[in-house]
Amino acid sequence: MSTTSNASTSIRVQQWQEFWFYFSASKTAVAGLIFLILVILMALFADVISPHGPAEQYREFAKLPPAWVEGGQLQFFLGTDYAGRDMLSRIIHGSRLSLLAGCVVVVLSMSIGVLLGLIAGYRGGWIETLIMRVMDTIMAVPGLLLALVLVAILGPGLLNAMVAIAITYTPSFVRLTRASTLSELNRDYVTASKVAGAGPARLMFISILPNCMAPIIVQGTLSFSTAILDTAALGFLGMGAQAPIPEWGTLIAENRDLIMSAPWTVTFPGIAILLAVLAINLVGDGLRDALDPKLKRS
Amino acid sequence: MVPVFFGVTLVAFGFIRVLPGDPVEVLAGERGVSPERHAELLAQLGFDKPLWQQYFSYIGDIFQGDLGTSLITNRPVVEEFFELFPATAELGLCAILFALIIGIPAGIIAAIKRGTWIDQGIMSISLTGYSMPIFWWGLLLIMLFSNTLNLTPVSGRLSFLFDVPPVTGFMLIDTLLSDEKGSFLNALHHLVLPSIVLGTIPLAVIARQTRSAMLEVLSEDYVRTARAKGLSTYRVVAIHALRNAMITVVTVIGLQVSLLLAGAILTETIFGWPGIGKWIIFSVFSRDYFAVQGGLLLIATSIMIVNLIVDLLYGFINPRILHQKSKS
Numbered sequence: 001m002s003t004t005s006n007a008s009t010s011i012r013v014q015q016w017q018e019f020w021f022y023f024s025a026s027k028t029a030v031a032g033l034i035f036l037i038l039v040i041l042m043a044l045f046a047d048v049i050s051p052h053g054p055a056e057q058y059r060e061f062a063k064l065p066p067a068w069v070e071g072g073q074l075q076f077f078l079g080t081d082y083a084g085r086d087m088l089s090r091i092i093h094g095s096r097l098s099l100l101a102g103c104v105v106v107v108l109s110m111s112i113g114v115l116l117g118l119i120a121g122y123r124g125g126w127i128e129t130l131i132m133r134v135m136d137t138i139m140a141v142p143g144l145l146l147a148l149v150l151v152a153i154l155g156p157g158l159l160n161a162m163v164a165i166a167i168t169y170t171p172s173f174v175r176l177t178r179a180s181t182l183s184e185l186n187r188d189y190v191t192a193s194k195v196a197g198a199g200p201a202r203l204m205f206i207s208i209l210p211n212c213m214a215p216i217i218v219q220g221t222l223s224f225s226t227a228i229l230d231t232a233a234l235g236f237l238g239m240g241a242q243a244p245i246p247e248w249g250t251l252i253a254e255n256r257d258l259i260m261s262a263p264w265t266v267t268f269p270g271i272a273i274l275l276a277v278l279a280i281n282l283v284g285d286g287l288r289d290a291l292d293p294k295l296k297r298s
Numbered sequence: 299m300v301p302v303f304f305g306v307t308l309v310a311f312g313f314i315r316v317l318p319g320d321p322v323e324v325l326a327g328e329r330g331v332s333p334e335r336h337a338e339l340l341a342q343l344g345f346d347k348p349l350w351q352q353y354f355s356y357i358g359d360i361f362q363g364d365l366g367t368s369l370i371t372n373r374p375v376v377e378e379f380f381e382l383f384p385a386t387a388e389l390g391l392c393a394i395l396f397a398l399i400i401g402i403p404a405g406i407i408a409a410i411k412r413g414t415w416i417d418q419g420i421m422s423i424s425l426t427g428y429s430m431p432i433f434w435w436g437l438l439l440i441m442l443f444s445n446t447l448n449l450t451p452v453s454g455r456l457s458f459l460f461d462v463p464p465v466t467g468f469m470l471i472d473t474l475l476s477d478e479k480g481s482f483l484n485a486l487h488h489l490v491l492p493s494i495v496l497g498t499i500p501l502a503v504i505a506r507q508t509r510s511a512m513l514e515v516l517s518e519d520y521v522r523t524a525r526a527k528g529l530s531t532y533r534v535v536a537i538h539a540l541r542n543a544m545i546t547v548v549t550v551i552g553l554q555v556s557l558l559l560a561g562a563i564l565t566e567t568i569f570g571w572p573g574i575g576k577w578i579i580f581s582v583f584s585r586d587y588f589a590v591q592g593g594l595l596l597i598a599t600s601i602m603i604v605n606l607i608v609d610l611l612y613g614f615i616n617p618r619i620l621h622q623k624s625k626s
Contacts, residue, residue: 028422137305140598144560145578149590152582153317229431233564236433237579252434259441266441270434277429285425 029286113173121181180212365592375592384467386573405508427502453570552608
């Protein structure tokens with residue numbers, strides 16, 4: 001017993017080593033990963049590292065420019081907004097919301113999508129037709145529009161925005177999982193497992209699913225970055241996180257009128273979104289290259 | 299396509315029924331109505347019948363081209379949609395054009411110069427474009443080009459100084475048809491920033507796809523043969539490789555249509571562009587039930603039609619598909 005578990009651990013270690021070998025071959029992917037880890041740390045320790053409270057108002061310091069511009073102060077490094085709130089602190093706290101939104105959207109859409117995709121691919125028949133038609137319908141409406149309509153039904157707010165976006169992302173996971181399931185279904189190892197007496201649940205989740213994971217993981221990473229963008233877009237349109245909450249898109253929306261008098265209040269939240277999304281996309285590209293067997297051989 | 303169409307009708311129909319509140323409340327506005335009058339008005343709209351009856355009469359109306367009347371403007375939804383549609387179509391076409399004109403050459407150059415700093419530079423820029431929150435990008439460009447440099451107008455499609463009668467709804471064509479001097483250039487000026495903003499993400503996607511499609515094609519045998527014959531790099535790339543690489547690119551353009559409309563919602567909001575995107579978000583905000591219901595269906599249908607056209611185009615660009623079909 002112990003030898004087999006040892007063997008499987010060493011195989012796992014070997015797989016990880018192989019994965020890291022290919023992933024680390026791309027310097028940009030590693031750079032993206034490092035930046036992403038920094039953003040995650042920033043979100044986790046937001047209370048410790050942010051110089052001020054995100055909602056704290058210093059009325060006497062309203063619309064202060066960034067520290068390096070004339071008139072700026074070092075204690076408000078990225079300047080302040082119309083109410084004298086520190087932009088840097090608001091952006092740091094906003095990272096929590098954006099990362100959280102990305103995670104919630106990916107976890108929701110991926111778990112529902114993978115489950116439905118497995119069922120559709122494994123069972124076939126009318127269940128498959130029904131699932132795929134529903135997914136086609138969701139995909140027929142532009143994602144952001146559908147999310148807007150869903151938020152109109154559920155009511156504006158960050159949580160509802162996340163749920164709405166997750167619904168619009170589900171079809172891509174369903175399609176991906178179904179396609180992989182179909183290509184794995186008739187492999188020998190699945191038949192062997194079936195002959196050995198495995199039930200449908202075991203076949204689906206233990207035998208087939210692990211072999212479909214590579215494209216799903218890549219899709220998950222890419223969805224993570226678009227989820228952050230879409231959450232910010234909904235926040236910008238006033239349908240996501242609501243005003244005093246320092247979500248990045250909401251920050252841009254609430255400072256939009258200051259674009260001439262205090263451009264930094266719009267510029268920096270946008271840079272934060274751009275950098276976070278860019279880092280995740282770099283990691284996603286690296287993951288795809290490392291997990292794609294076709295590219296490995298060439 | 300047919301099941302999806304009916305699926306969308308169900309979604310659009312369901313939208314009104316699950317949205318908190320009802321159309322009569324929107325009609326009554328702040329004034330409010332007595333409960334009896336409320337029920338009476340709901341009955342007038344047919345909301346008192348069983349759901350399945352409501353759905354069937356809704357489907358019946360659709361096939362007669364009736365998608366209801368806007369609660370806010372009191373005009374037929376279809377009429378409003380087709381009046382605004384050219385503005386969005388014009389913006390979308392210009393955005394795609396911008397994306398193609400820059401994206402395809404960029405992708406080709408990156409593929410030819412694979413691994414060099416030029417390739418890395420182009421790919422980094424395109425990944426940055428792909429990661430761009432476009433509503434912020436739009437504000438940034440307005441800040442730079444409109445407010446600071448005074449080069450482009452901030453919003454709208456045409457300056458109020460011009461009086462151009464709508465003929466096609468496409469401002470570039472209408473201004474050419476009218477005798478207002480300088481109106482064409484003015485319309486063009488209004489189009490530049492919104493097209494760049496809306497075209498940024500498609501541009502990034504097209505550049506990346508062109509590069510990978512070119513890399514694949516360039517490693518094929520027939521390209522090697524063409525090179526071995528002594529053809530110049532230009533000829534091999536432009537005549538032999540590009541045509542096959544374009545097949546993938548056309549598919550990608552087709553997939554962009556849905557994204558483009560989602561992007562149009564943000565772009566039109568920022569630039570005050572009087573198109574479908576701005577209209578639908580206004581309708582959602584003002585809870586104009588019938589406008590959203592009809593708009594959803596019309597938008598989904600137009601995306602389906604464009605995708606169908608792309609599928610047909612695909613056959614022309616890639617004759618192999620047509621041959622396969624005729625064989626089977």
